[in-house]
Amino acid sequence: MKAVLERGTVEGRPHAALTGGDGMVTRQETVQERVANSTLAQIRDVDIDDVLDYLHADLKKLPDYLDLYRRYLRQRWDVYELDFGQDAIDWRTRMSAEERTAFVAISSGFHHGERQVEVELPVFMLGGSEESKIYMSSQIEDEARHTIFFDRFYREVVALPGTSIQDVLDASYPHVSETFVGPFGLLAHQADELRRDPEDPAARVRYGTTYFLWIEGVLALSVMKITLSYCRTRKLLPAYYSGFTATCRDEARHVQGGMRILRDAVQSDPAMLHEIHETLRTILRMNGAVSRRLALESLGWTPEEVRRLMIRQLTMKLSDVGIDLPPDLREQIDRLQPELAGG
């Protein structure tokens, strides 16, 4: 396992730990430290690619739950500190109707995704070690904060109507793709399974594959890369950029914690690999259905680029935590379709 964890590159670039004792190491580590230590105000200058590097670098050593909890305490940010004033101006005056439509279509899957991962996580916290429960309490709070982040964005920038959180969710739901029910309905029902026995190891692994590997590790990170690169390139939506980059840094903890859960489960019982495979078979089967065309081009992406981004996000996590795939799953991954939501 150790050899697998230390192999490979990060986002196609050499990882600091692998480059040896030259000046490159210091520079790379500085970037990672900057990602780790930025305040909400400073994170505006952080590049999404560096956050993704930061996420994958630690996947190789997989911090333990209390390390992640301590990191959470340092990195927690105040969603009410964001000022969406400039974003609202950008939205009205600097973005085309087509860009706004594409942006809302992609973000709505995240708006509902955050709410979903928030409400489905407490049942997972009922099981596992005491350390993992402490850590999970921080992830629940993160997901609640992410839900508020989108609630504020939709009210203050997109100007959707509503007085309650549910009102705003209802208003953005028409923008959510019909295929959202695939992974997120699955998660809801896997949480329901877990409710019957929160310590059932197989149910925990199936749930973890949907939540931590697919929804967070693939869907969420892909949406982050797409929308944040667009904002950065076009110099738009500064509060969205800051909040969503901070969300991505939170996601690094979630994916690392989640991959630890899956890796530890397989190490203690290799039969759990079968549960990961069966869950991925279901997820990739559902992924073949596409109900709406997303105008990704207006955000600077082609569907093929998004497809490749998703494949890369998935295969990097699988190889980093040493999850091998049988040929049928490899073929399913090759046929992956762009799908944009997250949590």
Next chain:
Amino acid sequence: MPTTTTSAPALFSPEWAEAVRDAVDRGPSDELRAEKLPTYWEWIDEVRAGYDDSWALVDPDLPAEFGGGPAHLLLQWERGRCTRAAIVGPEEAAGATYVLRATHEAWRELLDGADAGRMLIYRRVRLERGDVLQFFRGVYFVVEALAALGRVPARLDEVGRLTGDRQAYQ
């Protein structure tokens, strides 16, 4: 668009069950298909082609004037055709591949046009029995069938109409 009228068959009556069988077997109209990409419907057609499972749809608290709850609608699929729809007892329902339960309030929402996919996400329609992963391998087929069921006119209570107030989710 409420699909409840006083002349419609009562919810969980044999006439309603047959109307549901016909609707889910026929699938959506060309007009409805045009609202989503062809690849979505192709995915559903592919799932449906060899589909042999059965679904039991349960209303645990059907009002007494309709026979009382729990009430069970059994839909049997054979090679992609819905060959049987019947109002059955709990034992037969329990033998279905998948048992889906929704409160009477949720049934009202579904017949009042609520989004069937969203009802699954919020567990307003809940898979009570059956393999979760296998069920989700056909999920869009099930969602579209539930939507078709929701469009079948049905009488829900003595008043014969809905209030029109959509219940908040969860």
